[in-house]
Amino acid sequence: MVLMKHVMSSQQLSLLSYANTCMLMASSSVYRRQQFLIRSLGGGIDHSRNMQQDLRSVEVDAESVIRSITPALDPTRHKGQAGKIAVIGGCREYTGAPYFAAISALKIGADLSHVFCTKDAAPVIKSYSPELIVHPVLEESYSVREEDKKTISRKVLAEVDKWMERFDCLVIGPGLGRDPFLLDCVSEIMRHARQTNVPIVIDGDGLFLVTNNIDLVSGYGLAVLTPNVNEYKRLVEKVLSSEVNDVDATQQVLSLAKKIGGVTILKKEKSDLISDGDTVKSVSIYGSPRRCGGQGDILSGSVAVFLSWARQHIIAADPNSNLSCKNPAVLGCVAGSAMMRKAASLAFCHKKRSTVTGDIIECLGESLEDICPAT
Amino acid sequence: MVLMKHVMSSQQLSLLSYANTCMLMASSSVYRRQQFLIRSLGGGIDHSRNMQQDLRSVEVDAESVIRSITPALDPTRHKGQAGKIAVIGGCREYTGAPYFAAISALKIGADLSHVFCTKDAAPVIKSYSPELIVHPVLEESYSVREEDKKTISRKVLAEVDKWMERFDCLVIGPGLGRDPFLLDCVSEIMRHARQTNVPIVIDGDGLFLVTNNIDLVSGYGLAVLTPNVNEYKRLVEKVLSSEVNDVDATQQVLSLAKKIGGVTILKKEKSDLISDGDTVKSVSIYGSPRRCGGQGDILSGSVAVFLSWARQHIIAADPNSNLSCKNPAVLGCVAGSAMMRKAASLAFCHKKRSTVTGDIIECLGESLEDICPAT
Numbered sequence: 141m142v143l144m145k146h147v148m149s150s151q152q153l154s155l156l157s158y159a160n161t162c163m164l165m166a167s168s169s170v171y172r173r174q175q176f177l178i179r180s181l182g183g184g185i186d187h188s189r190n191m192q193q194d195l196r197s198v199e200v201d202a203e204s205v206i207r208s209i210t211p212a213l214d215p216t217r218h219k220g221q222a223g224k225i226a227v228i229g230g231c232r233e234y235t236g237a238p239y240f241a242a243i244s245a246l247k248i249g250a251d252l253s254h255v256f257c258t259k260d261a262a263p264v265i266k267s268y269s270p271e272l273i274v275h276p277v278l279e280e281s282y283s284v285r286e287e288d289k290k291t292i293s294r295k296v297l298a299e300v301d302k303w304m305e306r307f308d309c310l311v312i313g314p315g316l317g318r319d320p321f322l323l324d325c326v327s328e329i330m331r332h333a334r335q336t337n338v339p340i341v342i343d344g345d346g347l348f349l350v351t352n353n354i355d356l357v358s359g360y361g362l363a364v365l366t367p368n369v370n371e372y373k374r375l376v377e378k379v380l381s382s383e384v385n386d387v388d389a390t391q392q393v394l395s396l397a398k399k400i401g402g403v404t405i406l407k408k409e410k411s412d413l414i415s416d417g418d419t420v421k422s423v424s425i426y427g428s429p430r431r432c433g434g435q436g437d438i439l440s441g442s443v444a445v446f447l448s449w450a451r452q453h454i455i456a457a458d459p460n461s462n463l464s465c466k467n468p469a470v471l472g473c474v475a476g477s478a479m480m481r482k483a484a485s486l487a488f489c490h491k492k493r494s495t496v497t498g499d500i501i502e503c504l505g506e507s508l509e510d511i512c513p514a515t
Numbered sequence: 516m517v518l519m520k521h522v523m524s525s526q527q528l529s530l531l532s533y534a535n536t537c538m539l540m541a542s543s544s545v546y547r548r549q550q551f552l553i554r555s556l557g558g559g560i561d562h563s564r565n566m567q568q569d570l571r572s573v574e575v576d577a578e579s580v581i582r583s584i585t586p587a588l589d590p591t592r593h594k595g596q597a598g599k600i601a602v603i604g605g606c607r608e609y610t611g612a613p614y615f616a617a618i619s620a621l622k623i624g625a626d627l628s629h630v631f632c633t634k635d636a637a638p639v640i641k642s643y644s645p646e647l648i649v650h651p652v653l654e655e656s657y658s659v660r661e662e663d664k665k666t667i668s669r670k671v672l673a674e675v676d677k678w679m680e681r682f683d684c685l686v687i688g689p690g691l692g693r694d695p696f697l698l699d700c701v702s703e704i705m706r707h708a709r710q711t712n713v714p715i716v717i718d719g720d721g722l723f724l725v726t727n728n729i730d731l732v733s734g735y736g737l738a739v740l741t742p743n744v745n746e747y748k749r750l751v752e753k754v755l756s757s758e759v760n761d762v763d764a765t766q767q768v769l770s771l772a773k774k775i776g777g778v779t780i781l782k783k784e785k786s787d788l789i790s791d792g793d794t795v796k797s798v799s800i801y802g803s804p805r806r807c808g809g810q811g812d813i814l815s816g817s818v819a820v821f822l823s824w825a826r827q828h829i830i831a832a833d834p835n836s837n838l839s840c841k842n843p844a845v846l847g848c849v850a851g852s853a854m855m856r857k858a859a860s861l862a863f864c865h866k867k868r869s870t871v872t873g874d875i876i877e878c879l880g881e882s883l884e885d886i887c888p889a890t
Contacts, residue, residue, distance in 0.1 A: 494880025
């Protein structure tokens with residue numbers, strides 16, 4: 141193996157890791173040893189060596205986190221106790237994203253998954269799956285007269301408020317679009333969620349909204365932002381007034397989370413970086429080189445469920461818990477990231493280049509079962 | 516084998532080749548030798564002997580082209596870098612064709628696939644798959660008053676223009692219909708694509724539009740026309756003012772492409788013929804005798820992805836490239852043709868006479884993996 145260090149490039153080692161995933165799908169402990177070996181070899185990296193060391197130092201045992209926070213399946217529990225998630229998103233243009241987020245929450249193990257979308261989007265999202273509860277309540281500017289905006293805004297908010305306290309987590313943004321009136325309504329929904337201490341995971345167009353109105357989440361410890369490379373860039377520019385720093389990525393994500401008052405940032409990249417301004421964790425196990433659109437939606441739905449479970453776990457103050465981190469938002473991000481990466485790697489083993497988001501969703505159950513068996 | 520030469524007809528040899536595909540699905544090198552043998556035997560052809568020799572002389576190693584232009588899967592790449600495709604098509608009457616083209620692009624390996632269609636078609640196309648981003652922006656005459664046409668035309672164009680520069684290739688025509696107002700808008704979209712150097716693949720009703728307005732593509736080297744037998748006939752009659760010449764098919768497709776100023780023509784037939792007016796290539800490997808509607812849509816979506824990849828490959832000027840042809844439109848057609856033919860032959864092995872277009876799409880991933888493994 142020493143020889144490998146000299147002859148294999150970083151890319152070859154990454155591909156080796158996918159190949160190993162395929163061979164060892166059923167054996168995550170063997171796979172973990174392989175991953176450790178690959179990391180130990182250093183990957184033959186040149187210019188990004190500093191960043192790699194930087195990340196390796198904060199790598200977290202994500203599978204152990206998943207095992208700790210996933211609730212035991214107990215026949216005495218009732219519908220809803222394993223989680224009630226709502227996705228706020230879906231408009232005339234986008235319907236796939238909210239579906240992916242909502243169905244992923246169910247496939248991870250939530251009991252109920254709702255979608256609040258526009259009237260145009262609702263029948264389409266309903267048609268994707270009878271498993272979801274889809275509320276056609278949001279409105280876009282084109283269907284609202286100026287003089288009716290206040291009334292309609294109040295009505296939209298009242299519709300969501302009827303349900304708000306029942307939800308364990310909201311996912312805000314998948315397929316939301318950027319209509320100004322709709323975004324104004326969603327800002328109000330975020331304020332109400334915050335008032336009732338309902339956690340919020342913000343992705344996609346929700347990040348567009350929040351980046352331009354950082355007060356919506358600033359100081360709210362139950363808020364998670366899940367930016368991709370471009371969304372992170374805009375966030376850093378807006379909040380830190382600087383450029384993205386890849387050399388000291390952990391320090392920057394820490395500063396960013398701290399500056400937004402302790403929200404949790406999940407920076408999606410080759411290695412996912414997670415920070416709440418106090419700690420930084422990295423998740424780099426598994427993963428897939430396929431970058432089809434929609435994977436971020438699976439992640440946001442997964443984080444929502446795990447965040448809810450982590451919160452229940454911490455509230456119950458389980459004496460057997462060996463978790464050093466007590467922030468449910470961070471734990472939810474760590475678990476969601478690892479789950480998404482494992483499902484993506486399994487799907488890639490089956491479907492290779494033709495993998496699409498639906499294929500990854502179909503692997504969520506097997507991934508969770510592999511890490512944390514139900515019985 | 517000498518005996519076979521005397522007793523087997525061309526048709527029997529074709530069927531033998533499908534049977535061989537079934538037996539040798541996992542072994543393309545053995546299959547290629549078999550194909551060579553069949554071609555060497557001459558197929559007992561009588562009246563079409565000249566055409567066969569004509570085609571054989573330009574047969575290209577399409578699998579080698581696919582391997583050269585397909586990008587390596589690299590974990591550092593981001594969403595969108597493997598291709599962003601848009602299909603312009605889908606109206607009140609047709610919804611399957613744009614879906615087939617757009618989903619094929621994703622299954623080949625593009626990261627994002629959009630459809631721009633009419634308001635009526637959008638919910639239906641969306642409901643086929645949450646993987647696609649479907650924009651309900653086109654309008655047909657029946658829903659537009661004469662006095663509103665200019666305003667609406669500008670609005671349609673603005674909606675598409677918002678996205679134009681992000682696309683690596685447009686597919687224009689699948690399920691477009693022939694409404695005059697809609698075709699006027701699509702003509703403008705084509706002009707804008709051309710101004711921004713976005714490649715266009717034209718099929719179906721897009722060919723009807725272009726055949727009657729050849730200036731739309733004339734002289735645009737990043738345009739591909741994919742006519743079937745009838746569409747080719749109309750194109751030859753209109754552009755060359757002559758009848759289709761089967762005896763000297765390569766010369767005629769060359770002349771046609773040259774006359775339209777170096778656009779690339781992919782003439783779909785038993786053997787696909789591809790020319791940009793400078794060179795002629797033939798692709799006759801694999802294939803299926805099943806002629807269910809929709810296969811042309813798979814082809815157009817596939818060509819769009821491979822054209823984008825070939826363009827990236829050529830721009831990057833890979834020093835290891837052994838490609839003699841440097842026209843991404845020709846390379847895209849060669850790769851798309853071979854991929855479609857291989858997927859069709861695999862699907863036919865499984866489903867025989869009941870093969871439908873969806874079955875072929877399900878075989879795209881396996882076909883690409885067989886020719887160009889992801890790892």
